[in-house]
Amino acid sequence: AQSVTQPDIHITVSEGASLELRCNYSYGATPYLFWYVQSPGQGLQLLLKYFSGDTLVQGIKGFEAEFKRSQSSFNLRKPSVHWSDAAEYFCAVGAGTGTASKLTFGTGTRLQVTL
Amino acid sequence: EAQVTQNPRYLITVTGKKLTVTCSQNMNHEYMSWYRQDPGLGLRQIYYSMNVEVTDKGDVPEGYKVSRKEKRNFPLILESPSPNQTSLYFCASRADRTYNEQFFGPGTRLTVL
Numbered sequence: 001a002q003s004v005t006q007p008d009i010h011i012t013v014s015e016g017a018s019l020e021l022r023c024n025y026s027y028g029a030t031p032y033l034f035w036y037v038q039s040p041g042q043g044l045q046l047l048l049k050y051f052s053g054d055t056l057v058q059g060i061k062g063f064e065a066e067f068k069r070s071q072s073s074f075n076l077r078k079p080s081v082h083w084s085d086a087a088e089y090f091c092a093v094g095a096g097t098g099t100a101s102k103l104t105f106g107t108g109t110r111l112q113v114t115l
Numbered sequence: 116e117a118q119v120t121q122n123p124r125y126l127i128t129v130t131g132k133k134l135t136v137t138c139s140q141n142m143n144h145e146y147m148s149w150y151r152q153d154p155g156l157g158l159r160q161i162y163y164s165m166n167v168e169v170t171d172k173g174d175v176p177e178g179y180k181v182s183r184k185e186k187r188n189f190p191l192i193l194e195s196p197s198p199n200q201t202s203l204y205f206c207a208s209r210a211d212r213t214y215n216e217q218f219f220g221p222g223t224r225l226t227v228l
Contacts, residue, residue: 043219
């Protein structure tokens with residue numbers, strides 16, 4: 001079965017600083033990978049996804065992520081964080097086919113941005 | 116506007132009192148699912164539905180029921196709620212079984228006393 005690990009529960013960065021959120025997955029085949037963001041009191045919004053092809057994926061709000069098969073990682077990055085980026089971020093892996101297809105989420109990383 | 120709606124957004128109830136959380140999507144999506152979110156555990160899938168009248172268990176189905184009589188609606192039913200079902204619940208939909216974007220509802224915060 002697939003699994004996702006987000007090793008950082010909470011991260012604090014200063015506004016304008018760069019950001020990297022870590023995500024490691026476990027799955028026997030090529031995974032489908034996602035990053036979602038959850039702002040306070042809101043549902044989840046898709047930031048970006050990786051299905052195949054270019055391993056560097058661009059998303060919304062200036063985020064990008066890089067798929068590294070050798071490290072089983074899909075880390076999320078942003079070169080300059082804005083105060084509005086404060087939220088919880090979830091990495092997810094999609095696996096299975098047909099009726100077994102589903103997303104498995106990590107436990108999330110809460111991002112705090114200091115001014 | 117394409118969206119997933121859930122009602123109610125907040126609910127406080129007592130142990131054993133049956134309740135239903137409604138979920139509706141206006142995107143003609145085939146695939147819908149329910150998740151619960153708990154601190155330190157992320158989102159865990161409760162049930163999902165591949166299409167009308169087709170539902171299956173997710174990772175944590177105990178204590179929950181669902182139905183899919185219409186394509187747009189996917190209610191979550193707690194026949195006899197217990198305090199360990201206190202959680203934040205999300206409904207989600209996507210176009211089909213492939214990994215296109217999954218749209219989430221705003222969430223329902225349920226407290227069972």
